[in-house]
Amino acid sequence: MRGMNNLQANICLLAVTFCWSCEVVIFSIIPDDVNPFATTCITSLIGAVLLGACFAKRIVTAFRQDRWLLMRKIAALSAMNTAYSVLFLVGLDYFNVSTGAFTISITAVVLPVMLLVMRRGVEVRTWISAICVLAGIIVVMLPAYEPSQTAGLAVMGAGCLIRALYIVKLNDYAKEHDPLTLATGMSGLNALFAFVPWFIMQPTTFAALPWSNDLVAAYFIYGYFVIAFTISLNMLAQRRATPAQATIVYSTEIVFSTIWACCLPASIVDPVELSVPIIAGCALIIIGNLVEVLPVGSRKEKAEGVPKIQAVADGALPGDDAQQASVPPTQHPQAQALSAQATDLVTRLLSRIPRPTARKVTLFAILLAVYLVIALPFKVLEVIPGFTDIRPVSMLFPVYGIFFGIPGCLANAVGNLIGDIVSDSLRWSSIAGFIANFVGPYLMYAFWTKLRKKPFDLRGGRVIGLFIVTVVIVACVESLLISPAVALFYPDVDIALFAGTVIANDALFPIGFAIPFIIMLQEEIGFVPLTPKRQ
Template sequence: MTMRWQANVALLVTAGIWGLAFVAQRVGMEYLEPFTFNGIRFLLGALSLLPLLWWQQYRKPVAKESLPRFRVVGIGVVAGLILFLAASLQQIGIVDTTAGKAAFVTSMYIVLVPLSGVLLGRRVEFSLWLGCLLSLLGLYFLCIREDLTLAFGDLLVLLGAVFWTMHILWIDRFASQVQVLSLALWQFMTCALLSLVVAAFTETITLAGIKGALSPILYGGIGSVGIAYTLQIVGQKRAEPTQASLILSLETVFAALGGYFLLQEFLSFWELLGCLLMMTGIVVAQIPWLNWRSGVKDSLRLEKAEIK
């Protein structure tokens, strides 16, 4: 019982770190432009994995990869490209929305991933359809304006959720054939390189801006990736899968609370109702999905750590 309680606490801390990462992204945009921020953040995220890779290589036995090395690199590069598109849309969109709204809209991928199983011929439970309906209704209250238009920032974040879904499915396809940390390193390096290249041609990178955004960058790179990634692995070794999934989905709540207390971002009654409906839909959709034997359930929780 004690070990299970400790695991749940580790997962709760992980959800808090991921949720507050949306606040860090908002603050970082006050000093740096989106591609510069993402480039540095993912570069730090990649570097933060090196100690884990060293420990994995020299302190514990690691199963050999079933694919040739060049294929592992290729899979990581493709994952990094998808990650670049998802993270870029999210980072650009978050400029015109709040941390809480961005987190809730991004969380739509939790529903989109199992829903995409329809295209693969998987059976979809009624609870998933109900969860999708509640989430879409919540999205309406959260993001749609009185003139029935979607704010540009919210639209970009929503498109980003589609790419997060693609990213999760890509990782799920190869997760059992490669070492996860190695794959994560290659995708982070690819995302960082692409972001910095785009930033070099489209943005103005200044030392003063990097210094101003140093805390958000460190939090987003080391905290959200390195520390939270490790805590997620530790927590899921002991936690019950359903509990782990529901605890980690609380990152949206932490993002909304962080935006309120740290950035004074206020939500209207209808926006709060939208958040409540989306959270309910996410919970409803996940419970039956965790009983599937498709293998996607494990990769989703792992992938949340990798894309933050």
């Protein structure tokens, strides 16, 4: 287990930002009269429970070693997170949909100044990136600015100041302590902080909510992706990145949000009409990101004299010296020790089962359960009712194929079939769906573990590019397997929309979510594929 390299950390930060931008889609399911503090409390609690269940051993170990210090730091992070979130909530009311979100990117301008005040080094390209982001904000906001928005701008500025300090401290603490323990503690404390105002505003709390299947599904979706997945991925990536890199990458949230506002129907998001200032502002923010994250010249880590990890017997590969991850100079030894405790619960469980067939059946059952837990809540986000929906669970098919082989392929296929049954979407075309959802992960399994000579990892740009190409090809194959069956049995269905949705689900979610998830599994948690090694 080597830890993320700089490229992987930036990819994970971008995935975090992408997840944040998807909040608007999830919020469309939640009724408008639901208290926002209730949503924060419940989803943060779900995230904390999920992380606590997955990483209980390392969390207990971390608290035994640094109990009070760790608790104080988690409390400080949660307090700052709550403070800037409330300020953003208040400040955004002063702006319209198309320009307000750009003000959040002011953090990218504030942070370099804060680092300078704290007497920390700031690279020239960080200043250039900040100037590009600031220019993007000005280009969008200036034409629509009104004097009445000055108070809102001041509130957003205060929120960005606190957020910048939060990012700096989060970056420091992630290097000093176990990131997953910090993530779990923050989720739990955020739930507590949100419960207090919720209780004051609605003393009946849970009984006051308009419970429905859609609301429960939305809370679980938010808890999975925006809380548990995002906060843990963010902590692990912050451990390997700089505060400036993280903040600049975070600024792309407005780019993703603009795309959603232009592409998704008005029933899901507040629509935004593209204009020259908005396009120019997004372009400047993207340029600022490229300036900050592209490897031009010597890396900041080299300039600071950060030592490199040497390839060792814990999973490093010969010839990978040039791609070894940088270890921060403030790396806490206990954090490194906790990372070395790979989350091998599945491996240890399977090793206790004597018969190979029984082990495979047990693995299949575990993977099927995980698939259903993730897939079923998203059935409320239908694209073509009864046929297809928004499916982030598609991120699992490359993971299941590459890491678990045939049991993973079967779990993916059976899980999709059960999802059709439960959601009353069982059709004759479900047979083709079953075949396609087996073939998809099997193609990934065959290529990456049988045909390719090198052991699987995503540590370089070329291999990540190859992974993306294989995912897109597999997505097209799955669409070709399913779409003719739908066209044959249900000619009234818009087959072009259906085929496009299948390709989008099976390409975008594996690229956007599976890549960072695999990086986190391999590089930070230490999970290795259970598929047979190539001879």
